[in-house]
Every structure is written in structure tokens, then in C-alpha cells.
Amino acid sequence: MHILLIDDDDLFRSSACIHFKLLGHTAVDAATGGEGCKQASLQKFDLIVVDMLMGDMDGIETIRELRQLALDCPILAISGGGRIMDSGQPLYLARRLGADDILAKPFTFEALLAQADRLMVAGTVRTVSSRENGRAR
Numbered sequence: 001m002h003i004l005l006i007d008d009d010d011l012f013r014s015s016a017c018i019h020f021k022l023l024g025h026t027a028v029d030a031a032t033g034g035e036g037c038k039q040a041s042l043q044k045f046d047l048i049v050v051d052m053l054m055g056d057m058d059g060i061e062t063i064r065e066l067r068q069l070a071l072d073c074p075i076l077a078i079s080g081g082g083r084i085m086d087s088g089q090p091l092y093l094a095r096r097l098g099a100d101d102i103l104a105k106p107f108t109f110e111a112l113l114a115q116a117d118r119l120m121v122a123g124t125v126r127t128v129s130s131r132e133n134g135r136a137r
Helices: 009-021 031-041 061-066 087-097 109-119
Strands: 003-008 028-032 047-051 076-079 101-104
Touching: 003 031, 009 028, 009 109, 028 031, 028 101, 031 047, 031 061, 031 109, 047 061, 061 076, 061 087, 061 101, 076 109, 087 101, 101 109
Parallel strands: 003 028, 003 047, 047 076, 076 101
Antiparallel strands: none
């Protein structure tokens, strides 16, 4: 599976990419929504994971732009909320505006991998193993 991970949290991005790669997948990371959209326009991904709260371009804008690119891959929106809201608010909006599924932080990597499995169409891409791989923040 070829995965694009868009999140402004450097530690989360690098650890998630390492976990995906350890399971035999390829992972590309982007620190901003703009960078993620550029990557998505240059190569085909099997899954795009988008954080909802980022600096340059929030997750809603990122998802909208990704959908305008007419990408043929699922988008998983993730969020831990922010200082003034819980994770449910941005994730609710993400679902309504184009995300295929949502996942609230904190979550285990097992939960992230299981969610990725659910988003894949059977037989289209190899599914991800759902073994315990630590905890994301």
C-alpha cells in the first residue's frame, strides 16, 4: 500500500511512516496541507491520512483540494481537537465534506492500521496487518 500522511506533528508523522514501512508499505509524509496536495497531484496513493488542525491549510481545505484533484483513493481524517474544541467537531466536518472515514487522536497504531484496512476495497490493495504498534498522540 502506498500511503500519504499529511500532519504538522513531526514526531507523529515520522513514527507513523516508520510503522507503515516496517509492515512493507511505502509512506510519503507532508508537513502541510499544501505540500500534501502537491504530493497527491504528482503520484498515486492507496490511502491519504489528513490531520484536521494544521497551520498553513487546515484539514477541511486540504480535503476539499484533494477531492478537486479527483483522486481515486480514500481519505482518512484524524484529529485530536485543539485548545478550544474536542476532536469531534473537526472530524464531523471532515466526514461531511469528503473524508471517507475519521479517527480521533489519541489512537494506537493498531487502530490506524485497522481503519486503513476498512477503507481498502477487497482485492484492490494489500491490506495492512493489524498488530499493536504503539500509541499516537
